[in-house]
Amino acid sequence: MSEKTPKLRNTPVVVSHSLAVKLVVSEPPIFEGSSLNLQCKYKSISKKHEAFYKDGIQIPSEQMEQSGKGYNIKVNSPKDSGLYHCAADNKKSERVNVQVQELFSKPTLKIDPINEILEGQPLKLICAVQTRQKYERLQYSFYKDSRQLNYNSVPSYKYEVVASLSDSGIYHCEANSRRYTLKKKSDEVSISVKEVFSKPVLKVESGAQLFEGQQLNLTCLVEIFRSNFLLRYTFSKDRQTLINTAEYDYYTRERVGMDDSGMYTCEATNLNGGVKKLSNQVVVSVRRIPLSKPRLTIQPGNKLIEGDVASFTCSVSKGSTPITYTFYKNLNKELYWETTNLTMVTYGIIEVNKTSEGNYSCCVANEWTKDSLQSNFVWMAVIVPVSDAFLMSSMNTSEISTGDRLVLQCLVRTGTAPQFHWYLNSQKVENFSDSYHLNIDGSKLIINSFKKDQGGRYHCVATNSGIDGAVFNISSKYIDVTLKDHGYAAVITPAITSILLLSSSMIALVCIRIRKKSQSTSSGVSLPEGEASANRSQPLNEEASAINFGQFQATENNDATKSDANLVYSLVSIATAQDLDIHGGKARCNQNNMESHNEHFVTYAALHHGMKDNHLETLEMEEGGDYENLPRS
Template identity: 30%
Template sequence: MGTGGRAALGLAATAQKSKLTLDPPWSTVFLKESVILTCSGSRFTAKRYTWYHDDKALRTHTSSHRIGKADQSHAGRYRCVAPGSRQSDPVQLTISDEWLILQAPYYAVFEGDPLRLRCYGWKGAEVSGIRYYRDGAEVPQFRERSELSMEKATTRDSGRYKCTGSMRSPLIYHEKTSPEVFVSIQEIFSTPVLRASGSADPTEGNPVTLSCITQLNPQKSDTPLQSIFYKDSETVRASGSFPEYHIPAVRLEDSGSYHCVMQTMSSSVQKPSSKLTIAVKRIPVSRVSLGVHPLGGQVVEGERLVLTCSVAEGMEPFTFSWHRQGSRQALKSEIQHSQRAVYEIPVATENDTGEYYCTVTSGNTRALSPGVKVAVKVPVSPPLLTINVTGTWSTVGDMVEIRCESSRSSAPILYRFYHEGAILGSSTVSSRGPGSLALHVTSEGDAGTYSCETDNGMANSSQRSAPFHLSVLVPVSEATIVADPTGLEVRAGGSLNLSCLLESGTTPRFKWIHNNQELAMASEFGPPTAVGNTLHFWSVQLSHGGNYQCIASNQLSPQRVFQAPSEILAITVIEDASPQVAVTGTISFLCLMGVTAALVFYFKPWKKADGRFFNAQGRDPGRPAQHEAPGQRLPPRESRDPQAEEPSYGNVCPLEQESGDVVYTVVNIKKRNGDKPKGASPSDNEEYCVTYSVLADSKPTGDSAAGARAPEGGSEPRNDIYENVPHL
């Protein structure tokens, strides 16, 4: 049989047995009465059930089988099978046409359970003067009742029952007797038997185990039992679930008469065992002991170990032998005419760890000492801390294992784990080997420095590992597109910013999709322009309409890439042929230029960046490399209009000013040609037009604006970079 067949058999063997119940709950009913049979089983919800009547399958496939008007054809044995369960125990149904019947439970009754019998007349007719009999003897009742109830049935209540009573038919009363019904009260468990391991006449000092043995009824195999042990009618062990009483080393006073009592957890059923006599024999050699130095058996490697064997009673000469558990041969044997002998190990090593005992022999009698545990302790070596991550990085949601191990140390070893100097947890190993701690990475707060400490209980033996710095990557999530200005309709010629916002994510990268195609990086002279998480449209064209989607991503390794796509945002571009709208757009553009000029003048006092440079937002040089979208390069100097204003440069300072990268904004500002209005001051006539604004590459090339300010061969800018310096 294959593995699949064995697995199927295993499942069938452990399946729950189906349960068949009757309503009304009696095994005998009258003709024409209705009976409902119900089948229940495991938690499976399948609807197909199987029913059997005298081993013949019925057509019923639901959980209930109804007998509307019972006749003799309905009598017999019923069984059912619920989905996912084994076949139920059989239930015998009897159909009677007698005047008087005795109704008994259809189910098995166990000792300790309540028992209910009912004397029932034809079609519910009134019955008076009811009496009950068991095996021909009347069962006494305090008062006349139609039911005979026993609160706790015993096996002595088993027997053949019947009832008698008077029934009126039609004008006179007739004495009626029901047919006999056999009622069996089953045992939950058998009468226990007390047995002793080995001989019932043990020698003093030997171990003895008394076992209280019983057998559960198969239908009650899951019933928990308790055992109580008595010696000379006094309790020596109170109720417990373990049916054994263990005496490690019997003494003379342990002799006596023992018995046990097995009972259910509720104590509703109790059964005592027969008595067992234990007679302990005394031996001439007795009370052998083994002493150890240093006291307690705790020896530091290299120290001297002394084992002293002593005997209190016996006849000389004595033969002393020293033994270690697991070794067949004695470590040493010698004959002494004294009650004391010594075995010495000059230089103890870790291999001397173990449990020792000694024996004393006199004539044909022999005695053993109790075992003494000796531990040769080795100080712990500096531990090594490892974390099963990719390099030094982990991702939120990972379950990582922190392992700490000392290459040489005595067990048991206590490992303590620390995060940023605070205790994180501990692990104790009973044998040489690593300790470990599972860490569920839930947030960036789990990043930081981890270390571990080992200790095996020896003085000044604590050792600390080297630190391990763990970095945590938060996967991108919940990308959302936000339009500025808001709304799904944009007029041609206006400006538009689409920003991709994230709920969370470390060093995200952004990709824009327009009408199911990836949006290529715009040229340096035309929109749209992707800057970080924002897509800029300086002048919206009709071709810019359509569906937009942003996809944010970050990665821990080439095999672990996380993406967060946004929902699709539909943008409609409306063509605007109205001159009034064109004028309004021009005014809005001029207002934007005014704001730009104001920002230029606002940054003028901070001309020098004082040697401070800042990272782009969320950037950490120690994290996995982020490939940002390349920035626009400036057109060659010779291609520019010599009359045009020079571009001004400025640092864009992100929120996290402690980082080290710089993102540069390049702005080309030109004066507009035009006459001064009359009465206008010189400053009022300076109108500026922003031709374009782009973001330089985070890894600039040699001819980019940022690259012009970076030191040769280095990634950081030089300290001669200036913030926004306008050309006035």
Template identity: 30%
Template sequence: MCSTSHPPGRSFTWYRNDKSFGNTIKNSLRIEYTKMSDTGRYQYQCQASDSGRSDPVQLTISNDWLILQAPYYAVFEGDPLRLRCYGWKGRKVSEIRYYRDGADVTPSRVNSELSIKQARTSDSGKYHCTGSITTTFVTTKEISPGVSISVQELFSTPVLRAAGSGDPIEGSPVTLSCVTQLNPQKSDTLLQRVFYKDSRALGRSRSSPDYHIPVAGLQDSGSYHCAVRTVTSSVWKRSPELKIAVKLPVSPPHLTVSAAGAWAAIGDVVEIRCESPRGSAPILYRFHHEGAALGNRTVSSRGPGSLALNVTSERDSGTYSCEADNGMASGPRRSALFHLSVLVPVSGATIAADRMGPEVMAGESLNLSCSVESGTAPLFKWLHNAQELAAASGLGLPTTVGNTLHFGSVQLGHGGNYQCIASNQLSPQRVFQAPSEILTITVIEHASPRVVVPVTVSFLFLLLMGVTAALVFYFKCWKKAVCPLEPESGDVEYTVVNIKKRSADKPKGTLPRDNEEYYVSYSVLPDPNPTWESAAGARAPERKSLPDSDIYENVPHL
């Protein structure tokens, strides 16, 4: 049969194996009494006088007792499929069974036909049937030749796609397309589409393959899929899921440093954290120190990116910043600057005096200084005889200026052991200290004023001096002191002897002496022949400008 929409009265041309073999007025062609010589595969095409050729029809001629009749046309998904187990010359066939690829697919109720209401591609395969045929004298069980049946796909499995590359950005439009391909032989088939988000239908079915989201928001993030079906719902296919994450551009990140008061000490490990309050992951955090790259961290979910900084030197101080980037067109966002200061703990404290030796005369000035090998902004505390200097009583306290301890006038009680302690701190709980060694200061009591005796004196003055010396000599010997020896003949030495009684309590810092109640100091005249003018000048306030030979010296004797 050749079905056409052309009006009757037209002629039809018939083809077999692409060759014309006849013309008819009717739209049908009948083949009477096929012969064995006609066995084979034929392709018949009909052509109206003013139309194109039809689709081909395959005809198989067999001389078997039992054959399986199958559709001569192409079978598509959703089409009905009928198979008939047919006996030679229409003879009755009993005990019919149907097989696909060797497996029995006979339904519970079966007659001469196997009917599948809506074929699927899974119904494709090689079919045959078995049955019993009764002739005049005997009943035999026959097997039909196999017939290959291919159920063609009506349309391809749909694929859901989002316009553009990557996930959409908040505030931008989104278009979802449900794409499928119809079989060219079924291009006039009408299809319907339904879109789903998180398994919930987004409206009714539609013929359009697109679904539009005018302004994407965070609520539009989710798992999407679409379904395509024929108008009669005979074929229904679902697309794989498409996950859509509407991205937020990152907000400016916050930089925090795990350092109390923005200070860290050498040897500390400081954690630098960078976090954007808003923004879609993954977020790349980059860290900078003084504008130079320090490192980066990628965060695949909400939360900060962190970097551990080992503080090794003062070079680690300075400004730190970070930037966040999640690939948006707006670009990376940078944090505010954070200034970190590095504290060097004090070490190597040293105490020193502004004079060569450890002895100082009472009444003189004295400066003690304390220095450190390293340390940021050290503070200094002074100890006197293992006690804080402020705790000393009955003494004129020295003044402190920076790292210097200043004595305007040293007293006997200022003698003793001195020590400085340098310190700095990050917090009241983290204090660094470096004590110095101990420095001993000895304070010596000031001797009697210098006395100058001229060489040319009157006899009366010499007599008076002699009497005075005799009395002193007697008094000293009377107190069991060590008396000086008589000078040798020819030696002349002028002296003034001062005898002072010790106080009951010895001041701190005085040198130990013999347990005597008195002590003597001598004034010695270096020049045996001084002039009156030079002796008088030695007593004058400007005596330091005179030659050393005119100055008398105090020599203590214990």
């Protein structure tokens, strides 16, 4: 609570003695950080509505915590002192003077030394606090730039360090009461640590790149800011001490060898050892000549499966560093390059595929090599496993006629050098019989003349070889092939019967409609040359659809107008479907009902007439022939 209170005497807490309402508070002393208990007691009041006040202002209910005896409020500081009273149903108690006492004073941060602070000197911090209770135990914490450094539980805490430049910053301390959860913070104090000498700089007078036999000269450069301030110098290689002296700040090695290559540093220390400073790192390289021919290796091997991880390592047995490594594919495609002090470099391909296949090599060079040196070529082969096998048929139907040619082809989506295996009804089909024939790569199964025993369920299996005897395989779906059922006897007999009946009817019709010879200018009518042959059916193309048997077409002969108008000419042809030209004008077939090419058909067209010795010429009916209906004399 932060309200201002009037100045009152520090008297004990009293209890009001109003006849109706009275306020009872905690027994003194009351310290900051503790709780103040308030009890409102009353008599002869029907409605019990309580409210508590400090200096005439009602205390918010959220600041009050109900307990077994009245209410508790947290007092945070002496500012919470004041006049308290309570009220019940508009009846107020007398005011009670409550005094909150300070538990401990605000901390003070003290610095030792007070004046100039030099790096290497002891630095002492003291957090001073005065407590009001003899046995009050406090906890102390120290902070630098708002970051806690340490804490402890002693009445007067001292925090000590050996000062360094990194100790410069803004400091404060805090005191904390364990019993009352009360914390107080000191004012901030700025500390600046003075530098007595600079950070060393290691300089290589002879240069960091040397040949065997050359001299190495190192100097440790330090700037000293205090007079009569002596230092000790330590030179190290790869963290191993070479020399430790206070007499001179340099290091010399007359003749270097390959073992002198490495990382060098120097360290400067004041004589009492309070301050140590490390220099920068210098890498010294002793070079060898000549550079050896590089060697390229592929891991895990030169033959990989698609998806494998490949790494190419280019190495040299000797050579001056740094070395530049360059990796190539097929000589002209640069993949990767790197300059390093290492004698080998590895370049990796995360997942190889078919495009990764090729000849690989690497080249090495350094600044002392006139021409770069190239490794031998290494061929990397990538095997792609077979996948997604599917089967294709040369026929657009699963029903095959006897003697038809059937070609089944097995294809794969991917696969290196696939091999194909054929199966009929789960039995392997071999390429050593007259019934089956395979092409060169085995991807096609050819049946030149289909037979009944070749019907069944076909499928193919594609395989290829991997590494270490591994074999990949994939199977296609099945294709069912069956022999077509023709039923010749049931078709041919009705067809011949229909032809004979129709021929008799047409002969009778012609005889009835014949006129006398005198009414005609000619006793015979001839068709245009070539018409008869043009109307004959042609062999059926292999790609043509089957024709529905029993569908007939009658065509009127246009040349009939050259003779008697009442004379009717007709042509009757018997032919098999394989003789019909379904693309010509003689017959157009319904392709929705597919029938065998060997089924018989009857076609009616213009009928030639002719007389031989004024008698009807008798013709023998042959398959594929034309039959004439001639008028009688």
